[in-house]
Amino acid sequence: MVRIASTQPRKQRKARYNAPLHARGKFLNAALASDLQEKYGKKSCRIVVGDTVKVQRGDFRGEEGVVDGVDTEKGTVIVHGVSVTKVDGTEVPRPVYASSVTITKLKLDDKKREERLEAGN
DSSP states (O other), X not given: OOOOSOXXXXXXXXXHHTOOHHHHGGGGEXXXXXXXXXXXXXSXXXXXXXXXXXXXXXXXXXXXXXXXXXXTTTTEEEETTOEEEOTTSOEEEOOEEGGGEEEEEOOOOOHHHHHHHHHTO
């Protein structure tokens, strides 16, 4: 999160809402599954498109799917299979906050990402 000295919730929220886009990427971290925590020696990692996640909170708790999209501005992710039906019958994806999911499988096509995870040990 953006580094501010105050512990007041209103100032914490303001810093989060007004954070620049390059700092908002840090809000997209999610907990790693226990087996991944042991393997990489880290508790959390940034979510990228292609990771497999499990929803931990809300109406879709327990649903598992691949991340189809990441919205850095809102701090949400689009998980395949997590959708709601609109009144006219169309299915639309339901955004989920990154903190509400657990990463169960990492997409390691990016060599730099793999090196950063390995460096955590």
